[in-house]
Amino acid sequence: MTFKKLLLATALFTGVTVPALAADMTVGFSQIGSESGWRAAETSVSKTEAEKRGITLKIADAQQKQENQIKAIRSFIAQGVDAIFLAPVVATGWDAVLGEAKDAEIPVILLDRDIETKDPSLYLTAVTSDSVHEGEVAGKWLVDTVAGKACDVVELQGTVGASVATNRKEGFEKGIAGADNVKIIRSQTGEFTRTKGKEVMESFIKAENGGKGICALYAHNDDMALGAIQAIKEAGLKPGTDILVVSIDSVPDIFKAIAEGEANATVELTPNMAGPAFDALIAYKGGTEPPKWLQTESKLYTKDSNPEAQYEARKSLGY
């Protein structure tokens, strides 16, 4: 199923079941900011998802500051919204303000990130992806693709200390755990950027006999992979053929690379966190208590998933 169809299906589903409840609902969304393309996409997808369901969505951009988020939540409470979506910038320090929301009987749904609290009743549910799982999907794909042949992998890590980087590394190692033929020979941080991804890849290639010793590249995000692809090309090698490229996020540009055969696979971190959250909210208003964690799907895309269409579907989302 393509992304578009998925959206369509979700819309139809909600439209049929609970039209009356959704129609005049107002939801406040405290968004972290717009620090990355993915974040911008999340915001724009949230808007379209709300529109589809006839929900009024108020978005407050916190510009990376918790105090702004707390202010926004208080103002949502004062306005008497029907629910609050929160993409928390940090994990701790939410008990007080979420307590106020609870007292006002406004359900809170966490998007994209979890919080640390002793009182899980402070929020209704959390819609997040599982970044360990994302790494695992990438690892499994590689094991399947090389099909028993020996494969030395170089890894471009995210920013040192970032939980996403740690998890995606752990997940990938889990994914290749059973296969002795696949092993990581070099691992460095590319700080999640194209520039660093390219620079680090250049050094990997030089350190591994002009790149001849490298079978595959695993990058913790697509941007680093896109930088690395250029480095591979400049070294006179063919990315996607001489060196397999697998990465995570599914930003539009990686689909171009996949279409051109320069990248092989990407694992999606969907920007559609709001969709499942709206569904859970509508179901909750209808009397169904959602589970405490709604894990989004970590979908794998390859050249067989119509990358051109994927690119078209994503390019206007704000990545």
Add this chain to the structure above:
Amino acid sequence: MSIVLPRKGSAQIGAFILILLINWLVSPQFFDLRLQDGRLFGSLVDVFNRGAPVMLLAMGMVLVIATRGIDLSVGAVMAISGAVAATLADSHSIVICLGAALGVGLLCGLWNGILVAVLRIQPIVATLILMVAGRGIAQLITEGRIVTFTSRDLAWFGGGSLFGVPAPVVLAVVALVVALALVRGTALGLMIEATGANAEASRLAGIDTRLMTVAVYMWCGFCASLAGVIVAADILGADANNAGLWLELDAILAVVIGGPSLFGGRFSLVLAVLGGLIIQAMNTGILLSGYPPELNLVIKATVVLVVLLLQTPRLIAFKDRLFRGTR
């Protein structure tokens, strides 16, 4: 004179050579060179190629620091000019695209210079404004996404080459030669040093200290925008969130490694550029070494500390005494 010159900078040259040798030890193919698609290819080339942006920033920063100032906004200016270049690259000719990108850099420098020289805001505060706002401006231009382009003309500034030498290195060298000609071929160098060492006395001696100050910030902005173009051309796209992020600190560090104090006065363009190369040689070495990335900053900090210690007057005096003692 002949005794003074080699001594000045000997610590930096020594450190650079030492780091290159260490790189060679951790990675035996370090000095290997070959031509790849008409372009020199090898780890040593990477040091210069990857180091070009910081070399350019250091060239600009060293003059600002010579006037007792500092420019924290260079990273943000890189992001802005990169964004401008990438946005215009596919719709306009390279001349307009480049002119706009570099013009924006000059404009940013003019803004900083006016804040510092005319409104007399402390440089660290004045340039902090653009450091914070500049990245926002860059994000506005790119609308928060990575703007990619296909223009081969602009791409040359990152991936092209001249007689086998990567374009960023060519640009950095040209900028250095131009800077040297401007600063040492005219009286600008003396006037900048005088302004930095004693602005009031220089003003009373008839030097247009205000013009000097504005000029160095504009030069710094220009260098930053050229670095921004190179970085954008390198990845065929402008990443407003990450382009030049924290590079202002690398630039300041490069200048400090190159010798002059942050209190203005005497400066050396060549040593500042060498400072940038030392930082990059270290980065490249760390990447080649295969050490876990958690150690990156520790190694970097240690090396910088050693280079700086080598330059402290007390240690030099101690070294001299030791040397005299053995003779």
Add this chain to the structure above:
Amino acid sequence: MNQAESEASDLLRIRRLSKTYPGGFRALKTVDFTVRAGEIHALLGENGAGKSTLIKTITGITLRDDGEVWLDGREIHPRNGEEAQAAGIATVYQEVALLPNLSVAQNLFLGRQPTRFGLVREGEMGRRSRQLLQGFGLDIDVSAPLGEFSVAVQHIVAIARAVDLSAKVLILDEPTASLDAREVEVLFTVMRQLKSQGMGIVFVTHFLDQVHAICDRLTVLRNGGLVGERTVAGLPRMELVRMMLGRDLEAVETARSRSHRDTVVDRGAVPAVQAVGLGKHGAVAPFDMILREGEVLGLSGLLGSGRTETARLIFGVDRADQGELRVDGTSVRLLGPRDALRLGFGFCPEERKTEGIVAELSVRENIILALQARAGWLRPLSRKRQDEVADRFIKLLDIRPDDPDKPIGLLSGGNQQKAVLARWLATGPRVLILDEPTRGIDVGAHAEIIRLIRKLCDEGLALLVISSEVEEIVSYADRVTVLRDRHHVAELTGDEVTEQRVLTSIAAT
């Protein structure tokens, strides 16, 4: 007195002290120096004679190359100011090294505050501070910031702090340079008191009167070497000046004659510079002034009377907010020193360190600075041309050491002043403004500068000279304008130019 006896009363004994700076400049050549208990010992010499280096090597701020320092019969090797202080040598420098924004009491007890349970006992500190300063005849509010008090009080606080650290020897480096007569007397009282307590005091000064007023013995240095040690009582002044200058007194004597008054000045000609109602609010009241070529106009008055402000208006450093400045009869508007430079003006400011020299740059670069500024950045002076200009003025003004590549900050005050003068002479000015050209420099350089002023005047320059030395100003000025409370109150010409008349004008109410 036999050898053993004199050795016994010696408190501080320096033997064969030598210091050569990097670059080969021999600042001290095997100098002997002795201070007895209970004496005030003057340390004299021209700028560059080695006084500062001697003090610095005694206190360990500069490490000595050779020689011995004995304190109270024990050889000491201090490696910095604190170690010298601990050994018993207290030093108070010309620029008081205290913190003006802290209170007097805090300054006195900085680093050794009385504490209880880790907290500073403010009351105890204040009480002890008052007690300590009363011992010096000073009754002030010790809780007020030090910066609010006069330089004299600051000096006494610095002395009190230094002496309170159980000092045996106190070194005072030109403490009287910026004090007025009354303040000097207060300081002398303190010095006499310390002397009576058996302390040995080293007193560095330029004022020969003060040497006779308070010192017991003196030591003279010249060019880094020891000239001699004398007892002050009965030493003819002639003899002392000869020791210091190493030549006859003629130079100083002629500086006092007024022969050049005969120079013919065409009073009918259009004046080189004319101020008409020129003034700046809060700086100096509107004034008229005429400055002709070939004549010296003196500006006299107390510190803060508007002398420097007048000079700054004429040179365009500050912008006038009323009146008019005419050059050769044409009205001009100066937007900054650069405009004045283009008109052929020159200005040697009073604050040599902050407004005159660029310490880090070489003597050569300092000398050519204004010349280069006038040429503009696009037309750099060739190295050859720079060397020519620098060498010419180093010779002409006898700047020492005669190394054009030495950073000017390492030169003595008098030589720095000459270099700043050279900077303007190199531009071939027609109007030269000198603000306190002889301040803080030694007798020899003083005489040279005065001789130079007259020579320049004879060559047709228009000179505006500011000086607080009335005796000096009447010796070379053709006319003297007296300022009081930011107003130009009197102009004396011809026979009126006498010390008496100037002083009367300054003192009039």
